[in-house]
Amino acid sequence: MDLKFPADLKYAPTHEWVRMDGDMAIVGISDYAQHKLGDIVYVELPVIGAVLEKGNAACEIESVKAVSVLFMPLTGEIVETNGNIADNPAFLNYSPYEEGWIMKIRVSNPDEIKNLLSVEKYQEMIQKEED
Amino acid sequence: MEFITKEDLNGTKTPLYETHVKLGARMVNFAGWLMPVQYESILKEHETVRTLAGVFDISHMGEFIFEGPDVIPFLQYLMVNDLKLLEKSKGQYSCMCYENGTVVDDLVYYEESPERFRMIVNASNVEKDFQWINKQIGNFQVKVRDVSKERCRLAFQGPKSDDLITPFVDTDLSALNRFYFVFCNLCDVPAFIARTGYTGERGFEISFENKYAVTIWNAFLKTGAGVAGLGARDSLRLEACYCLYGHELTNSITPIEAGLNWLVKPKEGIDFIGKEVLIRQKKEGTSRILVGLNLLDRGIIRENYKLFKNGVEIGYVTSGGFSPTLKKTIGLALVETKYSSIGTEFDVEIRNKLLKAIVVPTPFYRNI
Numbered sequence: 001m002d003l004k005f006p007a008d009l010k011y012a013p014t015h016e017w018v019r020m021d022g023d024m025a026i027v028g029i030s031d032y033a034q035h036k037l038g039d040i041v042y043v044e045l046p047v048i049g050a051v052l053e054k055g056n057a058a059c060e061i062e063s064v065k066a067v068s069v070l071f072m073p074l075t076g077e078i079v080e081t082n083g084n085i086a087d088n089p090a091f092l093n094y095s096p097y098e099e100g101w102i103m104k105i106r107v108s109n110p111d112e113i114k115n116l117l118s119v120e121k122y123q124e125m126i127q128k129e130e131d
Numbered sequence: 132m133e134f135i136t137k138e139d140l141n142g143t144k145t146p147l148y149e150t151h152v153k154l155g156a157r158m159v160n161f162a163g164w165l166m167p168v169q170y171e172s173i174l175k176e177h178e179t180v181r182t183l184a185g186v187f188d189i190s191h192m193g194e195f196i197f198e199g200p201d202v203i204p205f206l207q208y209l210m211v212n213d214l215k216l217l218e219k220s221k222g223q224y225s226c227m228c229y230e231n232g233t234v235v236d237d238l239v240y241y242e243e244s245p246e247r248f249r250m251i252v253n254a255s256n257v258e259k260d261f262q263w264i265n266k267q268i269g270n271f272q273v274k275v276r277d278v279s280k281e282r283c284r285l286a287f288q289g290p291k292s293d294d295l296i297t298p299f300v301d302t303d304l305s306a307l308n309r310f311y312f313v314f315c316n317l318c319d320v321p322a323f324i325a326r327t328g329y330t331g332e333r334g335f336e337i338s339f340e341n342k343y344a345v346t347i348w349n350a351f352l353k354t355g356a357g358v359a360g361l362g363a364r365d366s367l368r369l370e371a372c373y374c375l376y377g378h379e380l381t382n383s384i385t386p387i388e389a390g391l392n393w394l395v396k397p398k399e400g401i402d403f404i405g406k407e408v409l410i411r412q413k414k415e416g417t418s419r420i421l422v423g424l425n426l427l428d429r430g431i432i433r434e435n436y437k438l439f440k441n442g443v444e445i446g447y448v449t450s451g452g453f454s455p456t457l458k459k460t461i462g463l464a465l466v467e468t469k470y471s472s473i474g475t476e477f478d479v480e481i482r483n484k485l486l487k488a489i490v491v492p493t494p495f496y497r498n499i
Contacts, residue, residue, distance in 0.1 A: 065168070
């Protein structure tokens with residue numbers, strides 16, 4: 001598998017990635033997640049203004065064969081969502097870290113960030129799952 | 132994200148199992164067989180079949196040979212379709228029903244001669260069908276053999292399928308009309324080739340001995356055609372509005388309810404299993420009927436989602452998904468007949484929400 005995992009991102013064990021920008025967390029799903037899901041055909045974008053805890057269901061992502069849940073990697077308020085993926089859900093497959101970003105969270109508890117996985121720890125975790 | 136847990140990979144391998152794995156296929160257990168659900172991408176495979184051509188391994192399906200002087204009267208008794216409309220070298224689609232008119236299986240049989248037929252049945256029903264057929268033989272002078280495991284079956288479908296197959300066959304297939312078949316040499320190997328298919332495109336369904344499986348599969352790949360798995364097979368047949376047993380046809384749904392009124396023939400003077408119920412349903416109609424749906428709101432509909440009108444449950448989705456060709460959500464649903472007219476709107480329950488759906492004409496797409 002030739003999957004990519006940018007080193008400057010943090011990862012949740014539930015396969016979401018996080019890019020910090022001040023107190024904003026930009027969130028999407030990892031290359032591994034999109035590969036496991038297959039062709040993504042529909043994204044129910046999260047509700048702007050919703051304040052959700054880490055681990056809560058933020059939105060649904062549908063692939064051809066299944067419905068999956070995206071979990072909040074951090075606690076906070078959803079302040080922006082990526083309207084482009086409504087018409088182009090395939091961005092999640094082809095550009096999971098750039099054009100396929102899903103939402104921006106105003107993080108309410110920055111301490112949670114250090115509990116996210118580094119790229120090395122995330123790749124280790126995936127390796128274990130595949131074995 | 133959560134992912135579907137590990138597949139139950141204890142299943143029977145088709146002759147092409149290793150080939151699929153080498154091509155990077157994601158394998159699933161389908162009806163006890165290990166089959167490729169996708170190679171690279173269901174959407175890409177779907178598009179390749181609609182624009183070029185794709186080859187499918189359908190070796191998991193069943194293949195029976197009927198022989199004897201009473202084959203035709205026996206099939207007339209088993210089937211809702213009328214074999215008087217059939218001729219040598221032609222195939223016919225039909226349902227085989229129970230006494231109450233519900234469906235044992237939908238299938239295609241081919242008349243090689245009045246005393247020899249070949250029948251292809253659904254993978255999920257091979258044993259059931261074989262037992263059912265043998266149970267009905269009674270005094271008919273017929274022998275039925277199950278040759279499923281001796282033969283490899285492939286589908287080669289797409290607008291360019293005729294062009295791409297031509298160099299490999301020693302017969303002029305352009306003269307072969309839809310539903311007709313020939314025996315010829317494919318890659319110098321004896322093969323049964325029928326102009327039938329389950330995708331809504333022009334194409335062929337092919338059967339030959341197992342030992343040639345890899346040779347012939349590789350020959351198709353060399354043409355530049357794509358490979359296509361069960362995921363694309365399902366999205367293609369849904370666009371074309373072909374029934375899938377277990378969804379639109381089951382042992383609780385009759386062919387009339389599934390919109391196959393045309394398939395059930397009057398067959399006057401000929402008895403067939405389920406005739407009384409089915410002819411009455413043809414005459415009087417049914418309380419529920421299969422319709423095609425689009426969503427008016429954004430979302431995806433999937434099988435078993437319930438339908439509501441003014442808060443009252445009126446039916447359910449039998450199959451649904453995203454149509455790669457039409458770029459919208461499509462579905463088939465069994466709904467109370469009074470809500471089945473084109474343009475009728477009702478609600479689909481998708482998890483906690485009600486989304487608006489509308490009845491639309493079918494098929495969604497055909498290019499035969």
